[in-house]
Amino acid sequence: MALIVLWDIDHTLIDNAGVSKEIYATAYETVTGRAPERAAVTEGRTDRLIMQEMFRRNGVTMPPWRGIEAALMDAGAQRRGALRERGRVLPGVHDVLKATAAEPSWVSSVLTGNIAANARVKLGAFGLDSLVDLAVGAYGADADDRPHLVDVARRRIEAQHRVPAGTPIVLVGDTPRDVEAALASSARIIAVATGVDTSAALTAAGATVVLPDLAETDHVLRLLEDFQRI
Structure with missing residues (x-):
């Protein structure tokens, strides 16, 4: 699946x-x-x-x-x-992106408030751009509100990768707005407390899975596999 x-x-x-x-x-x-x-x-x-x-x-x-x-x-x-x-890649990110990209039935991309050009700059600065399919991502110029970006990404992915309609979507993000976007679009959410929002704040926003970071690659992959089977 x-x-x-x-x-x-x-x-x-x-x-x-x-x-x-x-x-x-x-x-x-x-x-x-x-x-x-x-x-x-x-x-x-x-x-x-x-x-x-x-x-x-x-x-x-x-x-x-x-x-x-x-x-x-x-x-x-x-x-x-x-x-x-001055910036840095956060713990575990390179390994988890590489592992996710290697899954043949998965599509790994971005849902970000950044415009597409600056998303490429930010990921490219650390060599992460080749580990996600940026052509089918959703960006800050595509819609005003984050929940609407989920549908943007869904349409692009279904068109270019021909994944079946209704394929599960998982958002991974660090703010209550990421959680809101998932809940409003029937997507799943893995929240990470690597930004300014605490684990408690992310849970209060509605996230049922909250991690301190993405450092444990195997654990993140197991969570994604669980969402795949739902």
Whole structure:
């Protein structure tokens, strides 16, 4: 039986060491001509909502998305080196991505609030981009709200990989918004307490499986196999 596994990126696969907020600030300055007085608030939001909130918090009318996305792409490309120098891959991530990619009936991709270009930058900085199928992922420009990204990824995967309709989907993420996206879309969730949210907060959001990290590859694979059989 097939299985779809969708990984969040920031604080699930990598620690971006503050580079993400620098990207948002630079994109804002590119578009407006001045640095933001109030920083971006992320908390598992999509890039669309992060930038929308950033403009609102700074009292500026949000311009068309096309220009904002281009500015985000440029800012992300500029900070690839900084990300590699200051960021890190979180425990167990390389091994679990490699093991998941090796399962012949599984499709492993991403569901992230980042725009596609910056998702590639972040994973590519640490050599993780070849371990997931980024062509069928769901990204921060695809929808405002995270739950809608699940359907985006599902459609892309069903079209390109011809997996059967109704194939189980598992999200792996570190915020209550990841949990919300799973619950709202009938996906399964593996929550990891590798971000700012505690295990208790993730459980309170509705996650029934909460791990301290992804360090125990065999355990993560067993959980995925269990979800596959449900």
